[in-house]
Amino acid sequence: MGWLPWSSDSSSNTAADGGRIAPDRSSRQRCYEGRDLFFSCLDRNDILDAVKNDKDAQRKCGKELAQFETACSRAWVKYFKEKRVMEYNRDKTIERIKKEDAAKVEDLKSQGWTAR
């Protein structure tokens, strides 16, 4: 499991003054593409949390995961997997609040209240 495509030789990962070169625009783009492929595979197989259901994800989307992990650094892979769960929960919460609001409005309307 190589974790950085640009880390195959360590010299290209380190700047002359000792800093560590970050992925540039094109390698970021490659990483996002790998991520999107992996996530669409997870969607097809109804897997939300690729950290918790790692075995499932490995079995069903092994190829996509391997690609994703070659295109992105390990920290990024973990970050995107967690972000997916976080965003899902966030969207669910927003949806729930909207539904509750709509129900409340219906309830109030049935009691004779009118929207301004």
Add this chain to the structure above:
Amino acid sequence: MASSIRPAGRILARASRTSLLSLESPVTRTLARPTFFSVGPEQAARTRSSNGITTLRRAFSTSPTHCKAPSMGQLKARNSTGPFSWKSALLFVLTGGGMIIYFRVEKERLERKRIAELSKGVGKPKVGGPFTLKDLDGKEFTAEDLKGKYSFVYFGFTHCPDICPDELDKMAEIIDKVNEATGGEKIFLPVFITCDPVRDTPEVLREYLKEFHPGIIGLTGTYEQVKNVCKQYRVYFSTPRDVKPGEDYLVDHSIYFYLMDPDNDFVECIGRQDTPDSATRTIMEHINDWKREGKPLRKD
């Protein structure tokens, strides 16, 4: 504003004068009788007794009306429309509209001023303060270098997965738009301060920022210096102190842009919800307010 009121006042004055004239006219006609002949009271009495009242009335009634006829006609014409001609109606609408716009603009300006003043407060400003870092040439860069210009400060790190690159692309657009709006005056300093000084050395930062905008000033420093500047700007700082070479990690950081005025006091936050256009509008409003108040700006 006073100039827009004056014509309206003149119209009112003219209107009242015409109505006064029309009221006066019967009075002047009656008063004209003795002066018309310029005779003494005894003479007038004598004429009246010899010629009789009928001739007198004819003489008095015809000649003055004949003299006054054109001016009366004019007065009547003016009276029929009164002060409500299309000209005055237009003036009224324009003045009213102008005042509404003026008050609205002024209200917005005062609101922005209030926001800007709010952070000045009493004593120390809440966001921002003295710091020492180094720029990409390795030269010392302090908070003093930001003074005299509006600065636009962003905290981030080059190994940031997705939010910083998006925000930096936005920053690049904002820089171009603001530079265009100020006509190339060098009064806007976009600054990127890294929260990850171990990995983000000047060389790494230079390569990274080059991809977004050449005008961005990249700043880095020692761990302590960066920790201090994050504290000054109230940025959550979570960079691990001792990282083994090659270890991969992410840094939590604030995702706001901080707009600082030429006194280096915090003005406003630009966040994720802002588009390049809305951000530019906010920034230009503050810059223009500053200029309008005649405060100094450094244009070198």
